[in-house]
Amino acid sequence: MSKETHDELLSLAAERYKYAIDEDLEDRERYDEDIRFGLDIDGYQWDKQVRDVREKDTPARPCITVNKLTEKIDMVEGEFRQLQPETKVRAVDSNADPKIADILAGIIKHIKYDSNARSAYNSSHVSVLYGGRGAWRFDIVDDEYDPFIRNIRVNRIPNVLSVAFEPDTKNLDKSDANYVFVTEMLAEKEFKTQYPEVNLNSWPADSSWDGWKTKDGYRVAEYWWKDKIQKTYLRVDRLIDGLPTTITIEEKDIKKDDKKIEEKKADSVQVKWCKMIAGQILDGPYDWPTKELPIFMQVGKEVNIGGKPYTRGMVRFSKSPQQLYNYWVTCSTETVALAPKSPYMLTSEMLGPHKEQWDQAHLKNYYYILYESDPNQPGATPRREPPPQLSTAIAGEIARHEHDIMSTMGIYREHVGEEKGDKSGKAILALQKQGNIGTYAYTDNFQIILTYSDRALINLIPHVYDTERIIRIIGEDGKEVAVPINARPGAPHITATLEGLEDKYKATPRENISEYLNDLRVGTYDVVVTVGPSYTTQRQEASAMLMELVKIMPPAMAVNIIDIVVEVLDLPHAQKLMGRIKKMIPPDIRGLDEGEEPPQQQQDPRLMIEIQKLLIEDKDLRRKEWETQAKVMKTMAEADAINRDQTLQELSLLVQEIKERMMGGQQPAQGPQGTPTAQEPPQGAMQ
Numbered sequence: 001m002s003k004e005t006h007d008e009l010l011s012l013a014a015e016r017y018k019y020a021i022d023e024d025l026e027d028r029e030r031y032d033e034d035i036r037f038g039l040d041i042d043g044y045q046w047d048k049q050v051r052d053v054r055e056k057d058t059p060a061r062p063c064i065t066v067n068k069l070t071e072k073i074d075m076v077e078g079e080f081r082q083l084q085p086e087t088k089v090r091a092v093d094s095n096a097d098p099k100i101a102d103i104l105a106g107i108i109k110h111i112k113y114d115s116n117a118r119s120a121y122n123s124s125h126v127s128v129l130y131g132g133r134g135a136w137r138f139d140i141v142d143d144e145y146d147p148f149i150r151n152i153r154v155n156r157i158p159n160v161l162s163v164a165f166e167p168d169t170k171n172l173d174k175s176d177a178n179y180v181f182v183t184e185m186l187a188e189k190e191f192k193t194q195y196p197e198v199n200l201n202s203w204p205a206d207s208s209w210d211g212w213k214t215k216d217g218y219r220v221a222e223y224w225w226k227d228k229i230q231k232t233y234l235r236v237d238r239l240i241d242g243l244p245t246t247i248t249i250e251e252k253d254i255k256k257d258d259k260k261i262e263e264k265k266a267d268s269v270q271v272k273w274c275k276m277i278a279g280q281i282l283d284g285p286y287d288w289p290t291k292e293l294p295i296f297m298q299v300g301k302e303v304n305i306g307g308k309p310y311t312r313g314m315v316r317f318s319k320s321p322q323q324l325y326n327y328w329v330t331c332s333t334e335t336v337a338l339a340p341k342s343p344y345m346l347t348s349e350m351l352g353p354h355k356e357q358w359d360q361a362h363l364k365n366y367y368y369i370l371y372e373s374d375p376n377q378p379g380a381t382p383r384r385e386p387p388p389q390l391s392t393a394i395a396g397e398i399a400r401h402e403h404d405i406m407s408t409m410g411i412y413r414e415h416v417g418e419e420k421g422d423k424s425g426k427a428i429l430a431l432q433k434q435g436n437i438g439t440y441a442y443t444d445n446f447q448i449i450l451t452y453s454d455r456a457l458i459n460l461i462p463h464v465y466d467t468e469r470i471i472r473i474i475g476e477d478g479k480e481v482a483v484p485i486n487a488r489p490g491a492p493h494i495t496a497t498l499e500g501l502e503d504k505y506k507a508t509p510r511e512n513i514s515e516y517l518n519d520l521r522v523g524t525y526d527v528v529v530t531v532g533p534s535y536t537t538q539r540q541e542a543s544a545m546l547m548e549l550v551k552i553m554p555p556a557m558a559v560n561i562i563d564i565v566v567e568v569l570d571l572p573h574a575q576k577l578m579g580r581i582k583k584m585i586p587p588d589i590r591g592l593d594e595g596e597e598p599p600q601q602q603q604d605p606r607l608m609i610e611i612q613k614l615l616i617e618d619k620d621l622r623r624k625e626w627e628t629q630a631k632v633m634k635t636m637a638e639a640d641a642i643n644r645d646q647t648l649q650e651l652s653l654l655v656q657e658i659k660e661r662m663m664g665g666q667q668p669a670q671g672p673q674g675t676p677t678a679q680e681p682p683q684g685a686m687q
Helices: 003-038 048-056 069-082 098-115 117-131 188-194 316-338 348-359 392-409 425-464 492-498 535-552 555-568 574-584 605-617 625-662
Strands: 083-091 133-142 150-156 163-165 179-186 217-240 243-250 259-277 280-287 295-299 301-305 308-312 469-474 480-485 525-533
Touching (some): 083 098, 098 117, 098 480, 117 295, 117 425, 425 525, 480 492
Antiparallel strands (some): 179 217
């Protein structure tokens, strides 16, 4: 790089960083205040002047803090941690293959698993809940066992204030940003250890570098930016799998048999990276493989005012109610603590010779205290003054400001499990979901950023996993699978890996598209991201709803769903119970299990005799055919009704037994003589 280009790059970087920080300064300060207040750093939940006055008083007055914010934030965070983000990959253009889409989805899952990406998402989300913004990033690293191949990692950015995006972006996911900085402050000793070749004496005095050197150390910045370039695209006719197909390609990807139809130049970008300090580039610049900046910022609730975005978390508007709550709790404590103790009212004659015992009454737990009668006050006894009473006004203020905290955060008492009265599981879930509506914006914005992040990841994978190799992916069932990628057909180690591999992970070579097996480098793919409850949460909700349904259903109808109820409940011997229940539910309702034969229809011999009698008595079959059929159907229905009533009676007893086990764990009582118990089902019920 020439000196002129070097200086121009540094000058533009300094200008951009100063602009990004200055435009975002107000929101950054609010974020810092919210974080400190929410965690009560250095007594931040009390106004400094008020706290100083109280602490300097003689004697010092208390400044009690009862932080009511963290329990609400922890509730929302816990709900978020139970959510399960799912990424599905879909093919977009004619070069894409649905099997490659499945492989890419598995690679994404494995990257996130190896990276512990969930910790990056959780850290970002907690930061959003407190202050309104969070972030994570992508890094390309050498493989642990083979430095000649590379892997992708999703990493945390613990300090979101170290990230400075271009302030003029319009998109919530910052996908239209032209640059971003990720900085850190290194103490002088640490800086010299990491960069011994840097001469700190030549630090630039230019005002554009203000803030790059402070009492805390020296600022080192990763500078990511987009360079505008022009690319030439061609529309060509190409034989694909023997069929002529019109496709769009870059000029560099044209083949000799392609028939060019049209040519067009279009603007594109090249992402670049360098590491720098004031006035000097430490490393780079290098090209990044894709068009997306690999830094992703998540925001809470955002409002644009005067062209500037303002973000907030759950703490922002709850600060004043929390300060007032702390004040009135402190007043209540002072009122009770400073009130005079409850003394005994008595005369000197009542003490008599027992003064020593009375002097020790507040220290020892006497069974009785002796006193003398006062002749001047016949019938009078020592009595104690009532204890100090809490002011109803103070109690009212405490309750009012506690409610204000809940309303400003959108989380009420019921949502943190403090229900009053006896409520069903369905009612509790309804209250919790009502509270989730107010905080859903945080989850929704996370889904927006995660979608952009995974889209950038799907574009990055072909550039990093670009060699012939065998990688491990995670399938839809959560199992790891070894899959070859970018592989030559017939290679010995590839052939061995293909044995036993499912067909959905075998994308064979295609004419004029790719000569390789599972070629990740061709085709265009997109992602769909959903963020929903985890399997455990869905199971709990389903069991609660089914239990409510069983309560209101008649026993005869409940039999038809009792196998589903048992399946979602965590009961002892659930499999054994399921086996018994399935034998009793008709196959046309529950469906046949794999390998199960449909039951043979058995006719009652008495029914067959009745049918034969009807046929013999009927002399003119053609004339009376309809009458005969009607009588036959009626006879069959009556016989079937008798059997069905008997079966329903037996099934009703079993349903009642299962209900009692699921709703209280109590053993069913012995019924009347002849009624089967839960331990011994009725004979014939299992046949």
